[in-house]
Amino acid sequence: MRHQLSRYPSDSVLARGFGCPTPESIDPDLSLAGGLPASEALPAEVLKEAFESTMQNVDRAFWLQYSDSRGVSRLRRILAQRLEREVGSLVVTNGALHGLSLTLQALVNPDDTGFVESPCYPYSARAIEISGAEMIPIPIADSETDLNYIERLLASGVRPKFFYCVPIIQNPSGRTQEISYRRALSSLARKYGFVVIADMAYAELGGTKMSQDTGFSPDVTVELWTFSKTLGPGLRTGVIAGPEAIVERVAAIRSSQDQHTGVLTQHVVATVLEDKAGYESIVCNSRAVHRSRLDVALEALASVHHQDVSISPPEGGLFVWLRVNADKCDVGELQARARSLGTDFVVGTSFDPLARGAYGDCLRIGVANGSQHGLQQGLRRLRQALADFDLAEAP
Numbered sequence: 001m002r003h004q005l006s007r008y009p010s011d012s013v014l015a016r017g018f019g020c021p022t023p024e025s026i027d028p029d030l031s032l033a034g035g036l037p038a039s040e041a042l043p044a045e046v047l048k049e050a051f052e053s054t055m056q057n058v059d060r061a062f063w064l065q066y067s068d069s070r071g072v073s074r075l076r077r078i079l080a081q082r083l084e085r086e087v088g089s090l091v092v093t094n095g096a097l098h099g100l101s102l103t104l105q106a107l108v109n110p111d112d113t114g115f116v117e118s119p120c121y122p123y124s125a126r127a128i129e130i131s132g133a134e135m136i137p138i139p140i141a142d143s144e145t146d147l148n149y150i151e152r153l154l155a156s157g158v159r160p161k162f163f164y165c166v167p168i169i170q171n172p173s174g175r176t177q178e179i180s181y182r183r184a185l186s187s188l189a190r191k192y193g194f195v196v197i198a199d200m201a202y203a204e205l206g207g208t209k210m211s212q213d214t215g216f217s218p219d220v221t222v223e224l225w226t227f228s229k230t231l232g233p234g235l236r237t238g239v240i241a242g243p244e245a246i247v248e249r250v251a252a253i254r255s256s257q258d259q260h261t262g263v264l265t266q267h268v269v270a271t272v273l274e275d276k277a278g279y280e281s282i283v284c285n286s287r288a289v290h291r292s293r294l295d296v297a298l299e300a301l302a303s304v305h306h307q308d309v310s311i312s313p314p315e316g317g318l319f320v321w322l323r324v325n326a327d328k329c330d331v332g333e334l335q336a337r338a339r340s341l342g343t344d345f346v347v348g349t350s351f352d353p354l355a356r357g358a359y360g361d362c363l364r365i366g367v368a369n370g371s372q373h374g375l376q377q378g379l380r381r382l383r384q385a386l387a388d389f390d391l392a393e394a395p
């Protein structure tokens with residue numbers, strides 16, 4: 001029997017993600033395509049102890065049974081303190097991407113439009129596509145240019161329902177928007193009636209604490225926080241902080257979906273967060289690990305021919321975004337060469353939210369996917385590939 005499936009997977013845009021997967025012949029340790037946080041930065045021992053103590057100290061009924069869609073109150077109380085928000089403005093999620101999908105379900109109706117930073121993390125673009133909202137890309141430049149662009153669109157009568165952005169260490173560009181930009185964006189959101197969906201996935205790696213003023217106004221912003229980059233993506237735990245009306249809608253929608261994030265994991269994250277200094281040192285260590293990996297990459301890339309390759313050094317995080325002279329090199333061919341040398345990266349077109357081939361002259365390299373040795377080997381091979389197109393000195 002031939003099943004009539006939904007429209008999603010057959011749509012070429014939705015099917016895309018990160019493009020053609022890395023061939024199995026490439027040692028994943030040497031690949032620069034992935035976006036995992038560095039394994040050595042993740043606090044495995046702390047988590048092991050937290051799991052053990054949760055199972056010993058928390059009543060079984062509280063970690064084995066169904067629970068509240070908004071998250072267990074113990075974790076929400078700690079998060080409310082950290083974020084300096086009311087408990088009622090929070091929902092614990094399975095990470096930032098889940099938070100985005102839920103927020104879109106709470107907001108988007110057919111025919112709605114949304115502003116989306118461009119380039120954009122492909123899975124977020126896909127989530128927005130699935131929500132049915134029409135995406136209007138906001139090209140990323142600097143805070144002032146971006147703001148002018150947005151103001152012009154709004155002044156011309158465009159009325160988005162939301163603006164999805166990654167204000168701190170944007171993926172893939174690495175750009176961090178100034179606080180003044182975020183304040184101005186909040187004012188525009190209030191004036192024109194849209195919601196800023198601020199994906200804070202890399203905020204802590206960028207040195208922004210949960211308790212810090214992010215510059216966004218809570219009445220017009222849904223912030224998506226996650227523990228994926230600090231404690232580990234496998235935990236699948238994050239939190240939405242937003243206006244209560246939106247958060248209530250999210251919780252209601254969620255009760256007919258996955259119901260709630262795993263209760264044991266929520267208690268474990270609460271246990272880790274209760275040790276405030278301990279959590280701060282985890283974040284601090286993670287920042288340092290990723291910073292040193294970025295430095296290794298930027299040093300290896302110092303050999304590029306700068307007239308043909310532009311690199312905007314990120315403030316932190318996991319990625320470096322490069323633009324190459326398209327007259328000298330086709331990035332698809334560069335990828336084929338890199339793959340033949342045993343490494344890989346993501347071709348820029350994957351980050352075009354409209355999937356129309358923009359950023360074909362760009363590439364993103366991830367610095368934390370494998371071991372430190374693997375990173376060095378991968379970078380050496382990438383450098384060789386760049387040199388083969390006369391874009392860098394050979395290693």
Ligand SMILES: Cc1ncc(COP(=O)(O)O)c(C=O)c1O
Binds near residue numbers: 121225226
């Ligand atoms: C911008 C951005 N948002 C969200 C995510 C996914 O985060 P989570 O694991 O919390 O769903 C990523 C992961 O790479 C990301 O880069």
